Amino acid sequence: MKLLGSRGARIGSTYLAMFFFLIVTLYPIFWLLSGSLKSETEFFSNVWGISADPQFSNYVNAWVRADFSTKYLNSVITTFSFLCILIPVNCCAGYALARVNFRGRKFIYLLLLLGIMMPAGVLAMPTFNVVHEMGLLNTRSGLVLVYVAQAISFGMFLMRSFFISLPGSLEEAATIDGCSRFQAFRKVMLPLAIPGITTQIIFSGLAVWNEYLRANLLIRSPELQTIPLGMASFANQDNVNYPEMFAALIMAIIPVILIYLLLQKTFVKGVTAGSVKG
Numbered sequence: 001m002k003l004l005g006s007r008g009a010r011i012g013s014t015y016l017a018m019f020f021f022l023i024v025t026l027y028p029i030f031w032l033l034s035g036s037l038k039s040e041t042e043f044f045s046n047v048w049g050i051s052a053d054p055q056f057s058n059y060v061n062a063w064v065r066a067d068f069s070t071k072y073l074n075s076v077i078t079t080f081s082f083l084c085i086l087i088p089v090n091c092c093a094g095y096a097l098a099r100v101n102f103r104g105r106k107f108i109y110l111l112l113l114l115g116i117m118m119p120a121g122v123l124a125m126p127t128f129n130v131v132h133e134m135g136l137l138n139t140r141s142g143l144v145l146v147y148v149a150q151a152i153s154f155g156m157f158l159m160r161s162f163f164i165s166l167p168g169s170l171e172e173a174a175t176i177d178g179c180s181r182f183q184a185f186r187k188v189m190l191p192l193a194i195p196g197i198t199t200q201i202i203f204s205g206l207a208v209w210n211e212y213l214r215a216n217l218l219i220r221s222p223e224l225q226t227i228p229l230g231m232a233s234f235a236n237q238d239n240v241n242y243p244e245m246f247a248a249l250i251m252a253i254i255p256v257i258l259i260y261l262l263l264q265k266t267f268v269k270g271v272t273a274g275s276v277k278g
Helices: 002-036 040-045 057-065 068-099 105-117 120-133 140-165 168-176 181-192 194-209 213-218 227-235 242-262 264-273
Strands: none
Touching: 002 242, 040 242, 057 068, 057 227, 057 242, 068 105, 068 140, 068 181, 068 194, 068 227, 105 140, 120 140, 120 213, 140 194, 140 213, 168 181, 181 194, 194 242, 213 227, 227 242, 242 264
16 A cells, blocks of 8 residues: 555655646747737736737737748748758768768767757858858858757767667668668668658758847848747847847747647657667
8 A cells, every 4th residue: 555655646746746846838929829819918918818899900010010921931940941951961961970881980070979969050150151152141041051050960860879779680671682882771761760850840940040140140031031030029129128029939939849740759759769778
């Protein structure tokens, strides 16, 4: 009986802790949603409560004020172009670092680790100078290339770890059956790496979707600005309309939440599988 009682207490405390972290995680989103439906007067008079008279017009006003149609399109094009370049490069490079023996492999791996540890702020001015010299300042292609260059280190590290965790016997079996190394990679290893690719899409795609520093540094034309730059337009005003700003934040995070919900199972597999071996 004592064992059952102690086990029940542990289970109860575990569920209590999970419930606590659930509230801590979800309440800011609930507060953001509630604040986006208030008028300016109600926002300050009833900061933490639920709106008594929902103002859905805040979403329309925020969409128009921040020019969200243009910002959304720019963010989608930038993030999609970034992933279309990053994923193939990192899959091939990660496979090579994990499975192919060549001179300098460990040195390249150490450089990757150095790239991960380098703060983005340190690279801001050198990045600006390079992009300016290349004539890509204030262009979407310049912004995408900068994103790719600074995300390759983490992506290669992630895919290398994932390919190392896959059984080598599968590749050997494909080679015995007559596949070349590239065919074994494309037909056997790459499909098994889908969870790792999904993990990279979520991590890297989310980072680009929310990125502000480099976009603000390299983009000046309003027609090329992304969602984070559009969000900054609210903070730069003398009189900040917080309900409209909250509405804009809700509209900005909806695509991220939807994509995560769609890829959740594959994402969890990628995180756990990629951590089996180093």
